[in-house]
Amino acid sequence: MKLSFRWYGEEDKVTLEKIRQIPGIYSIVSAVYDVPVGEVWKKESIARLRQKVEEAGMRLEVIESIPVHEDIKLGAGDRDRYIENYCENIRRVAEAGVKCICYNFMPVFDWTRTELFRVLPDGSTTLAYDQRQVDAVNPLKTDSDLTLPGWDASYSREELKSIVARYQNMTEEKLWDNLAYFLERVIPVSVSCGVNMAIHEDDPCWSIFGLPRIITNEANLDRFLKLVDVPNNGITLCTGSLGCSGHNDVAKMAAKYAAMGRIHFVHMRNVAVLPEGFEERAHPSFCGTLDMYAIMKALYDNGFRGYIRPDHGRMIWGETGRPGYGLYDRALGASYLNGLWEAIEKND
Ligand SMILES: [Mn+2]
Numbered sequence: 001m002k003l004s005f006r007w008y009g010e011e012d013k014v015t016l017e018k019i020r021q022i023p024g025i026y027s028i029v030s031a032v033y034d035v036p037v038g039e040v041w042k043k044e045s046i047a048r049l050r051q052k053v054e055e056a057g058m059r060l061e062v063i064e065s066i067p068v069h070e071d072i073k074l075g076a077g078d079r080d081r082y083i084e085n086y087c088e089n090i091r092r093v094a095e096a097g098v099k100c101i102c103y104n105f106m107p108v109f110d111w112t113r114t115e116l117f118r119v120l121p122d123g124s125t126t127l128a129y130d131q132r133q134v135d136a137v138n139p140l141k142t143d144s145d146l147t148l149p150g151w152d153a154s155y156s157r158e159e160l161k162s163i164v165a166r167y168q169n170m171t172e173e174k175l176w177d178n179l180a181y182f183l184e185r186v187i188p189v190s191v192s193c194g195v196n197m198a199i200h201e202d203d204p205c206w207s208i209f210g211l212p213r214i215i216t217n218e219a220n221l222d223r224f225l226k227l228v229d230v231p232n233n234g235i236t237l238c239t240g241s242l243g244c245s246g247h248n249d250v251a252k253m254a255a256k257y258a259a260m261g262r263i264h265f266v267h268m269r270n271v272a273v274l275p276e277g278f279e280e281r282a283h284p285s286f287c288g289t290l291d292m293y294a295i296m297k298a299l300y301d302n303g304f305r306g307y308i309r310p311d312h313g314r315m316i317w318g319e320t321g322r323p324g325y326g327l328y329d330r331a332l333g334a335s336y337l338n339g340l341w342e343a344i345e346k347n348d
Pocket of ligand 1: 200238239240241267311
């Protein structure tokens with residue numbers, strides 16, 4: 001396992017100096033945030049990011065993420081220009097030593113929650129999703145006041161409305177076509193640069209607000225991998241994104257895709273599946289619905305030795321900061337993953 005940890009750059013309250021004190025950190029997971037989605041990342045920005053990470057005694061081998069412009073998902077507008085920019089970004093980060101790029105193909109909305117600070121019985125706070133609240137929101141209406149943290153803060157409410165409106169005729173099949181068009185152009189570049197592309201599953205893994213979502217389950221992941229059937233076209237196995245649906249057997253999927261050599265990055269997170277949705281929990285198996293040991297064992301037994309990071313954490317011990325991305329609970333998660341891995345390895 002190459003234990004890794006997400007860092008949001010120099011603005012992040014969780015500093016590299018703190019992250020390096022978590023035992024076993026192999027790589028930082030980060031991105032360049034100083035240009036709009038779809039544009040080419042400046043070489044100096046990439047170099048500076050790498051330099052910061054290396055000065056702190058770590059490596060920068062995983063990028064999360066290079067976001068995909070909506071024109072590419074829509075198959076409209078300037079998609080060819082944005083795909084060329086995307087290819088250029090792959091070349092540039094590869095030149096800086098990056099081995100793996102995480103991205104997603106969710107229309108408009110990235111990960112979506114209805115609560116950022118749900119209080120758990122132990123007094124910690126966590127991210128939660130209530131389907132009834134999501135169903136009550138129409139993003140085409142401007143007077144909604146629901147806080148949905150995955151919504152790109154760079155969009156104003158009016159812009160959001162117009163982007164959602166552009167998807168009115170989008171079907172799952174059209175989205176598949178647009179994903180294939182993107183992969184057919186991007187994957188050859190990643191192959192020539194020696195970089196692995198790792199698509200992140202949709203979170204939650206079902207359609208929201210009437211927008212199609214396709215990276216959601218085993219059948220669709222099978223279909224995805226066949227679109228461009230080469231090892232560099234792989235996945236980020238996000239246990240929390242897949243595991244918030246009781247229909248996904250995450251350990252089985254971990255075993256299958258690891259054996260195929262198509263998992264390039266893993267997000268380990270536990271969730272509790274609830275009647276009205278789900279909430280995120282501390283990493284250990286007994287805290288949620290997922291069998292974290294079974295998933296790690298499935299990865300190990302099927303040859304996976306790549307990048308794994310603790311995913312979202314709760315807010316504990318009075319910490320404040322970016323919901324899901326505080327230091328303490330993610331560090332506990334990292335230690336737990338270290339423990340699972342050591343035990344699995346020593347029992348081999
Ligand atoms: Mn994830």
